[in-house]
Amino acid sequence: MSDFKPKTLFEKIWDAHVVAQPPGGPTVLYIDLHLIHEVTSPQAFEGLRRRGLKVRRPDRTFATMDHGIPTHDRSLPIVDELAAKQIAALERNCAENGITLFGIRQGADKQGIVHVIGPELGLTQPGKTIVCGDSHTATHGAFGALGFGIGTSEVEMVLATQCLLQRKPKTMNVRVEGKLQKGVTAKDIILAIIAKYGVGVGTGYVFEYTGDVIRRLSMEERMTICNMSIEGGSRAGLIAPDDTTFEFLYGREFAPKGAEWDRAVEAWRKLPSDPDAPYDATIELDASTLEPMITYGTNPGMGMPITGRVPDPDKLGDTSQRAALQKALAYMNLQPNQPLLGHPIDVVFIGSCTNSRISDLREAARLLKGRRVKEGVRVIVVPGSTQVKRQAEREGLHEIFINAGAEWREAGCSMCIAMNGDELQPGQYCVSTSNRNFEGRQGKGGRTFLASPLTAAACALTGVITDVRTLLN
Amino acid sequence: MQKFTSIVSKVVPLLMDNVDTDQIIPARFLKVTDKAGLGEALFADWRYNSDGSPKPDFVLNLQEMKGRQILLVGDNFGCGSSREHAPWALVGYGFRVVISTSFADIFRNNALKNGLLPVILDQQAHSQLVQACQDNPDLELTVDLEAQTIKLPDGRSESFPIDAFSKTCLLNGVDEIGYVLGLLPQIEAYESAHQK
Numbered sequence: 004m005s006d007f008k009p010k011t012l013f014e015k016i017w018d019a020h021v022v023a024q025p026p027g028g029p030t031v032l033y034i035d036l037h038l039i040h041e042v043t044s045p046q047a048f049e050g051l052r053r054r055g056l057k058v059r060r061p062d063r064t065f066a067t068m069d070h071g072i073p074t075h076d077r078s079l080p081i082v083d084e085l086a087a088k089q090i091a092a093l094e095r096n097c098a099e100n101g102i103t104l105f106g107i108r109q110g111a112d113k114q115g116i117v118h119v120i121g122p123e124l125g126l127t128q129p130g131k132t133i134v135c136g137d138s139h140t141a142t143h144g145a146f147g148a149l150g151f152g153i154g155t156s157e158v159e160m161v162l163a164t165q166c167l168l169q170r171k172p173k174t175m176n177v178r179v180e181g182k183l184q185k186g187v188t189a190k191d192i193i194l195a196i197i198a199k200y201g202v203g204v205g206t207g208y209v210f211e212y213t214g215d216v217i218r219r220l221s222m223e224e225r226m227t228i229c230n231m232s233i234e235g236g237s238r239a240g241l242i243a244p245d246d247t248t249f250e251f252l253y254g255r256e257f258a259p260k261g262a263e264w265d266r267a268v269e270a271w272r273k274l275p276s277d278p279d280a281p282y283d284a285t286i287e288l289d290a291s292t293l294e295p296m297i298t299y300g301t302n303p304g305m306g307m308p309i310t311g312r313v314p315d316p317d318k319l320g321d322t323s324q325r326a327a328l329q330k331a332l333a334y335m336n337l338q339p340n341q342p343l344l345g346h347p348i349d350v351v352f353i354g355s356c357t358n359s360r361i362s363d364l365r366e367a368a369r370l371l372k373g374r375r376v377k378e379g380v381r382v383i384v385v386p387g388s389t390q391v392k393r394q395a396e397r398e399g400l401h402e403i404f405i406n407a408g409a410e411w412r413e414a415g416c417s418m419c420i421a422m423n424g425d426e427l428q429p430g431q432y433c434v435s436t437s438n439r440n441f442e443g444r445q446g447k448g449g450r451t452f453l454a455s456p457l458t459a460a461a462c463a464l465t466g467v468i469t470d471v472r473t474l475l476n
Numbered sequence: 477m478q479k480f481t482s483i484v485s486k487v488v489p490l491l492m493d494n495v496d497t498d499q500i501i502p503a504r505f506l507k508v509t510d511k512a513g514l515g516e517a518l519f520a521d522w523r524y525n526s527d528g529s530p531k532p533d534f535v536l537n538l539q540e541m542k543g544r545q546i547l548l549v550g551d552n553f554g555c556g557s558s559r560e561h562a563p564w565a566l567v568g569y570g571f572r573v574v575i576s577t578s579f580a581d582i583f584r585n586n587a588l589k590n591g592l593l594p595v596i597l598d599q600q601a602h603s604q605l606v607q608a609c610q611d612n613p614d615l616e617l618t619v620d621l622e623a624q625t626i627k628l629p630d631g632r633s634e635s636f637p638i639d640a641f642s643k644t645c646l647l648n649g650v651d652e653i654g655y656v657l658g659l660l661p662q663i664e665a666y667e668s669a670h671q672k
Contacts, residue, residue, distance in 0.1 A: 019670075022659070022662055022663055022666040023659055023662045027640050027641070028640070028641045029639075029641055031656060031659055031662070031663075033663070033666055033667075033670075033672070035672070042506050042507070043506075043558070043559065043560070045508075045509035045510075046509065046510060046511055046560075049509070049510065050653075054653070070503075070506075071506075071507055083507070085507035085508065086507055088507075088509055089507060089508075089509060092509050136558060136560075137557075137558055138556065138557050138558040138582060152558035152582055153558060153582065153585075154558055154559075154560035154563075154582060154585060154586035154589065155560040155586075156560060156586065156589040156590070156652075156653075157585065157586075157589075159653060160652065160653045160656060163653050163656075163657060164653065164656045164657060164659075164660070164663060165663065165667075166656055166659075166663055168641075168652055168655075168656065170639065172581070202494055202552065202555055203494070203551065203552040203555070203578065203580075206552065206578055206579075206580060206581055207581065233556075233582075234556075236552065236555065236580065236581075238581050238582060302494050302496065302555075304494075323491070323492070323493050323550055323551070324493070326492070327492065327493055327494065330492070420503045421503060421504070422503045422504060422506065422507060429526075439496075439498065439556060439557075441496045441498040441499065441556060442498070442499060442521065443498065443499075443502055443521045444498050444503075447502070447504075447521055447526070
């Protein structure tokens with residue numbers, strides 16, 4: 004065809020979901036899958052109620068509880084009255100609207116962090132538009148889906164109409180080439196991209212991660228990378244679906260079955276960006292020279308190779324960058340030019356929608372097996388879902404963690420967002436496998452070093468910031 | 477939605493880049509089922525000591541800043557979490573305009589749905605405004621959405637971009653959900669054509 008216009012993966016998904024394009028106005032975009040949780044949905048349901056409406060497509064809406072729920076024994080009553088009220092509200096809203104709920108009482112065997120259970124249940128599929136009132140909805144892009152976070156007003160709009168009003172974002176090709184060294188993981192790739200290009204590079208764009216490194220990653224590693232697209236400012240981060248994607252999805256509860264599966268795969272194979280499809284921008288990372296990464300500051304862009312030294316604000320020319328770094332170092336109580344290796348820590352958190360899947364837990368357990376965490380260091384391991392927890396227990400990983408002196412918890416967001424009582428004390432240092440090191444993110448006054456599960460496990464053993472490569476044989 | 481036409485107000489400067497929504501409203505305040513009262517929690521960890529007393533040097537706690545409706549901030553305001561509690565807190569406190577060089581995408585969307593006008597200036601215009609506010613902290617700005625301008629008392633004026641749809645919605649207090657509900661026949665046609 005002479006008029007063939009090569010399209011990116013993003014454009015193919017976008018174009019297939021345009022319900023209406025009023026001239027000069029935003030696109031009315033169809034949403035295939037709406038995931039909801041207890042914290043950003045109650046006001047949306049209240050809005051529906053005021054309009055006298057029900058959820059239009061409960062069959063395309065799935066609910067879980069993750070942000071505010073306890074990760075201790077769930078048979079006990081919930082002490083936090085506000086959290087209990089949100090949990091009760093979600094149960095009622097789902098019941099009234101016929102929405103499937105994976106909660107802490109009903110559907111509990113499939114409960115988990117919303118971005119862990121979507122893929123785990125096979126709800127997340129290539130080519131779908133997926134939204135949730137949570138910025139880490141970017142995670143689902145690992146499957147070649149367009150997943151992005153929305154606010155509560157938009158949650159209400161999707162509940163009411165199954166559509167959103169959206170302005171088409173631009174596309175940015177994030178190319179990662181090279182060969183990863185031992186001890187360097189997907190988490191280090193995304194931390195390095197954000198450290199290199201900053202927390203605002205993706206504003207107005209959707210990322211598509213390409214390159215031979217990305218192609219060789221497992222689905223869980225891809226999810227770790229796409230998850231933190233928002234930390235680079237991009238609402239969505241996509242990876243073209245391939246055999247790795249299809250193998251992951253095959254047989255999962257909500258994945259197509261039989262002849263439908265074959266038809267789905269045939270359609271999914273057409274999704275990857277066409278050769279020569281133009282992107283609005285391209286950024287690159289050479290993965291061969293990467294080291295394990297760690298953050299030193301109070302946004303995810305303030306990261307460096309673990310053997311590096313904390314930057315010196317006086318060497319920054321830009322006054323606002325200098326002020327930001329000074330403020331961050333004061334909050335972190337770190338000195339310019341100091342190395343982080345050897346810096347004492349108080350807590351290690353292994354969990355979150357970034358790094359709480361079975362492969363993350365296996366990686367951490369590999370290092371902790373037969374060893375004890377450093378005395379005085381609190382180590383919390385929080386699986387991403389109830390299914391991940393059960394799988395880990397089948398493999399005996401929980402015993403490795405418990406024997407090492409770590410706490411083994413029920414699934415939830417836990418200390419990534421510190422809403423449920425799992426939190427740092429003021430001044431404490433935590434090596435965390437989560438996604439945000441903002442001031443107070445893990446508890447008021449708490450100080451976060453973001454790192455991979457491998458690095459976190461290494462730090463748990465030594466009680467100080469440690470280069471995991473020195474512990475790998 | 478609360479309409480926005482124009483306001484005249486002095487400015488609260490908070491000149492930091494990358495202010496994330498965890499600072500605008502920390503997560504522990506998200507355990508609510510309504511939107512009321514969140515203004516009290518705005519910038520809570522910068523605004524209050526641990527005993528709840530106000531930190532005297534934080535800008536919102538300065539006596540002369542009370543009642544101001546324009547917040548002037550650095551680049552990439554509202555990054556991080558998608559929590560709409562951030563604009564709810566800003567509006568609940570009394571802000572109607574935030575001026576920056578850029579906003580995080582989700583925050584910007586959320587602000588527009590709550591009658592909070594995100595004004596984007598280019599670097600030069602932003603720097604000039606910051607300078608003007610430093611020269612005269614009691615400078616009064618007129619933000620006129622219809623004209624898409626910020627006017628200074630000395631007659632200087634800066635225009636700012638906003639897409640026509642968002643502008644119309646703000647000016648008229650349009651309910652966007654009501655608008656999309658009006659397109660239900662098209663939504664149904666799409667669903668039927670795409671077997672959804």
